[in-house]
Amino acid sequence: MSRPEICPVAIGPAVPPPALLEKAVLEAGARVAPLAEARALIWSGGIAEFPSELPVNIEWVQLPAAGVEDWFDAGIPQRHSSIRFTSAAGAFAASVAEHALAMLLAGVRYLPEHLRATRWRQQDFFPHVATLRGKTVTIVGAGGIGRALIPMLLPLGTHVIAVNRTGHPVTGPGIAETVETVSAAHLGKLWSRTDHVVVAAPATVHTRHLIGADELSRLQPSSWVINVARGSLIDTNALVAALASGAIGGAGLDVTDPEPLPEGHPLWSLPNAIVTPHDSNPPQLRLGAFADHVSANVARFAAGAQLLAPVEVERGY
């Protein structure tokens, strides 16, 4: 009986490679090998250092970025047209989803006001401590972040509505059949049954000011609006007005418009706004998230399965 071949994978450019990436390759059941012997290359470096030539034994390259426009501009996927490339798209979604959940729960549990308290104000606070249980959370955008957030919300007893372009049911690990999927064309019908909104859609001409004065007026005084996508998806002036009047409960914003948010902007002082300076996916968490992605993709590669986040040379991303 022949010993099954253990898939050889190179890691570049660092020598020795980051321990986390080495561990990721080993955990996927593969082994770390020199470039000349490897079938795949996990690249954790920049564009300038990328090898101009790759040996013929390399079948697949994993790039470290979620968006690979710059790699295309440098001609790298095009130059190696017989090699498959994958990006890190989706790898950083879990951290952003966790951040969205943290802001939503902080809002619903009235933590901003609790943090300002300097005495035991139980009777004042009782009516304001709410729950996500039994509430409907509408997630606008069912890409990596939206799909990562759904399994985090379900155990809290929420009903989740995912909004995507097509209305085709959102699927993925931990996404139960109870999750509703609605096409963006029908978003207007959802506000009356939405308790809280999480904005996680790409910024396009169609999504600019997706949440404006009209949408905010149809939410409830207890509703929280969370934005972890791009600032332009929310009409900032309308949001400030809704927060100041109490038309909605609050907002948790990791992205703003304008961004960075200037000093003196009303969002800094509104008591029901949580602003985090686009730090939901901070640099020191990225290597760990990339390692998880590498591990999953190496296991798929070794098994001959479909790779995550394939780069399509024809489409340019």
Place this chain on the structure above:
Amino acid sequence: MSRPEICPVAIGPAVPPPALLEKAVLEAGARVAPLAEARALIWSGGIAEFPSELPVNIEWVQLPAAGVEDWFDAGIPQRHSSIRFTSAAGAFAASVAEHALAMLLAGVRYLPEHLRATRWRQQDFFPHVATLRGKTVTIVGAGGIGRALIPMLLPLGTHVIAVNRTGHPVTGPGIAETVETVSAAHLGKLWSRTDHVVVAAPATVHTRHLIGADELSRLQPSSWVINVARGSLIDTNALVAALASGAIGGAGLDVTDPEPLPEGHPLWSLPNAIVTPHDSNPPQLRLGAFADHVSANVARFAAGAQLLAPVEVERGY
């Protein structure tokens, strides 16, 4: 074929009964009936109003309290010794668990400091935004709250260690086999591999100051300590010292010692302490939680299955 009998359940004392409880009975596949025709009584009122006599058709009474010492003091379960009684123990656990998660995530994501910011401080904040992914959360106490919290933590990619008296594996809905259970006798060995602690154990002579100076010194500068049980489980002076020195990352406290926490206490002003005034299970959420419990128990009763939270007359709780 005879029509299956729909289980008749009375609701007392309000006429009409709270809509939520009526809905709970119907959702369990039973019907609401007058006391004289019912097999069970769902009681949402106080002790004083409880009927001194119950008709012989009543087999089971659901009480509205989680702790039923007062009902025993009034002699109610004893007086109706042929009737089964259940309490609402566990019914309110989900709200408290959600609160614990909210405080833990707020801490890990550095929200208290973000809330104090009045300008875009991305580079300052980057190193402090952490994640629960890949971290170990030790839950001391695997009662209703601990068991409700576990399924909320798992989708965040945490490793959970549950600590109970016996060390017998904790089981329940949404509790995966990856959850470790450790006996309280071995708690001392856990600190070195614990990232964050949630205290959810009952207050007894054995659990007083369970978390003291020694335990806090073995945690990490990034560790958060959450207490949703009783203030006496943590040595407050040792906690204040650990928070002030940065020996731990922070604390989220829904309970304190002393309680209420007096004005001027250092916990009110420490920037890495989140204090909520024992409001994790506020009055307005209790009826909803009780209704969920009623629905589950009526379904069990109608099916002849074991009831949740049986009151044991012999043991007095």
